[in-house]
Amino acid sequence: MKTIKRYLRLYRVLIVQFFKVIMQSKVDFLMGLFGFFFTQVTGILFLYLVFEQIPFLQGWSLEQLIFIYGFAQIPRGIDHLFTDNIWLVAWRLVINGDFDRYMLRPMNVFFQVIAEKLQPDALGELLVGTILVIHSCRKGIVVTDALHIGLFFVSILAGALIYTSIKLFFASFAFWIKKSGPFLQVAYEMADFAKYPTEMYAKGIRFLITWVIPFAFVAYLPASYFLGRGGFFGAGSSNVGVIGIECLIAGLFWCIAYSVFQKGISIYESAGN
């Protein structure tokens, strides 16, 4: 309990420092926010233009696809906001030897990595996601009983944890190969596949994004549960189990990623002179 309190206090101190930096450059902050916001908006415009031509896409309506698209942004945004510094581990900190500073302080190393930075650009993704989800709720296409709403929050947290785990896992390679940025990027960009119904992909790709780099469990599969669609476990089944599997995957991937990270720290050698 005492340690938790200590870490919470430390987090607050570190984040306050960070906010001071942001306040120095408000324009940068707004442009970054707008950048991410705008990128997502073009994705929606694309769907609009396509649905000018067709009424349904493999049984999905425009409104449903927009919900999936919006829902996918929320776990992504949460992870992006809090753990963006993991990218620097992959690209720079290990190869430069800057990782030294985390090793010297008497604090949990992972905690230090993520506490060093909040990524305000992520608010663009969260904003788009929230707007689209609220929009879909008002259209009445989302199931909004107590169970679904409760699981909604469980699902976005588990989803964010899956994102973090995948990032941490690939970033940790840097301890062995010094620079793992490109690998991390490949894995991270796979998330784009899960913004759309995954049935449309070839079998191999579908398997990959469902079970190997499980972004389907972050975006498409839980989203289809909230839309009241079933069928993941065979015809006629409800998809409530999907949320269960999502949590299981989140827990499992987190344990794997964190132990790889710990192993990496133990063999970390500083660079330079």
Add this chain to the structure above:
Amino acid sequence: MRRKLRIYVPFALNELKTQLSYRGAFYLFILISTFSSFISYFLWMAIYGSTDKVMLGGLTRNEMVVYIFMVYVTRSIVCISISDWVSEDVVKGTVAMNLIKPMDYRLSLISRALGRSGYQFLVPSVFIWIGLELYKVNVLGMQVTGIWNILLYFISSIMSFLIFVLFDFCVGMIAFFTNYIFGLLMVKEALLRFLTGELIPLSFFPECVQRIFDFLPFSSMVYTPVMIYLGKYNTAELGFVLARQAVWVVLLYLLGSLIWKKVTTRLVVLGG
């Protein structure tokens, strides 16, 4: 002319050599860059599968396959983001070095972009292009693209390249006014993906929006060469779109010169 070549050709060759020496990471980036093409491919196949219409936005299902992958090829030889380099030069202050050398900064950037373009044409565009042609003939049962279309495609692509880099040079100039253009470059990226027809063929837009696009340089960057490749223009239209591209090259060249003159008079470089 000889002298000019001697000055600027090394920029192109250097870029080519740099790219060749960092191949490992580059292969992974190639993989990433094909992701969005494959997502579009599956998405469009699902879209065509959901309708009885043969044509959507003036393209048949098979033509759409060609469109998606030719966009990839065209993009990798046309869209070389020199504004990244400009902002890097400005932030590091190395732009000062470029100003005191007896050469044109813009021309050196364009030469460097040409090197990058050549490299990206070799790895992997040319393979994707050949793969596409084979797929087209063997699986889709379409005709091989005629030599005339290919020739026109390359002429058009060269102009597209010039339009893109000249435009991007103007965008890069913004780096002189603000230090953080990451957000801005992202907006540019998203906007271009949309307006150049990369995300969706411009023929899907409502009629009135397409009229507006006619007066913007973006459709000349990617959409025009790809449509030429698909043989979608008749002779009169061909002359028109090629002429329009040429006009944009000239206009953007003049605009870039003007901005450059304005910017260099107020440049402040920190450090030494």
